Amino acid sequence: MLLVSVYTLLSLAACVPTSFADDETCQMSTRLVKNQLTKTSECGERIESWGKKVDDTFVRMATEIEKLASIVRDTREKQYQIARTVQYTACQKANSVYELTAVGGKRYHFHYKAMTWQRAKEFCEDKGMIMATPKTQSELSALHRTASYHASDKWWWTSATDEMHNRPGEFYWADGTRLYHSDDLWHSSNNEPDSYKKGVDVCAEFSPKTAAKLEDALCSDEDYVVCEVPPVCL
Template identity: 25%
Template sequence: MKSQMLKSIRMGRQLLMLIVVLAVSVKGQSNAGVSEEVKQLRIITDMFREAVDKGNNKQIKCHLQSAWQIVKSLFEKQDEMEKEENQLKNQISLLEKEQAEQDNLKKICDKVTEEKALLEKNWANESLVALRLDHFKQLNEPKKKCPPADSINLKTLSNGKKYFFNSTAVNWSRANELCDKQGLHLVKIKDLHDTQIWMTELSYAWWVSVKNQGTGGEKDFRWRDGTKLDLNSPLWWENADKTHDCVYINTWRKGKLNSHPCYGTSYTVCELPRECY
């Protein structure tokens, strides 16, 4: 009987050591169930010590069984918490990976945006440089000889300027070439007064020297001498289609300007250069 009691006491002490280890391992954890079971273990420990002091073997055995059940529950909960902790770590790792991928994509998007802006700027600069070079070439080209007064049939209109009219329908490039060969150039409209003149002198549609110099869908209409024709200029017909690159004056449109495909055909009106008057 005494040996059994001593054995129970040794087992109880070992269990007490285990309880201490478990109590340390769960210290600081916020799990309410674990904290409650640790409190129960402490109560059973006190009861176990009291039973040992009294030599009550039955109570010692009962307290050991109760403590063991709680210890098993603690082990199971600790395993569950470790699994949850591992799951949380995996989720955090995935979130960090996704965040890193998003940050990398943002950097790529920002880089593409910067390169796009740089390309657009370069295109605009190249277009402007090309236009200025073309205008410079025109200024420095040897002046063409003025056509002899009797070589072509020039007509003087009420604005005092002289023009050559060709009623053969051709595309814009052919009309421009036709004027150049005769020492003339496609007409330039200066103001609304000119449009009124065309209303009285012409019918149908006639090419003018303005052409789109823009790139990448940008519209930058310029006259032959490089002067800009603003998109809001009153010279445009109020419902003008400005999607094409070449322009004609249309008497059906109140003698105002309208864009037209360059490969389309219209009549040609050439103007005598100022230096030939």
């Protein structure tokens, strides 16, 4: 803001050829200029003071932000360590399960007791494992072959289900990946999947007494269980 007006400066400039002491107008202009320059100086000092306060505020804010960032980093590190500990404990439990069977680079536990899909899921998780998740035909075929040695006339649950997102016919594996109706894993020649049309939760199963393919059945049905050692534990 220009505190010394242009008019005052012009008046003062007009006094240059004359004697200030002899011209009352020039003296008034001089006093006015001095007064306005003093105010300008005071204003500048206030602005400088405000600027310093703003700088100090930003420094304090930056310090607090850095403290918060440090807390977030520490919290994430603790969460990571907890997750690692939980995972390590689960892996120890999974790998100590009696009668693990190696199939196609993975390890499974075949349990000879029929139970609902939800109970089967809980059973596997209690052992630090997940339900069998054969996402390729080679994996499913290997499981199909091995299951025939254990109980050839039984049905076995897998982790795929449509209950995860409560959307009938929309199947997902335990790791959250989608199992589409067009996937070759389904027993399409038998019109599978088809049980989801009943409007209730359905889960994917397989049996050695049929082709090495998946079929869907009511999750409330009771099948045998295949648990799988999680990939992170292999």
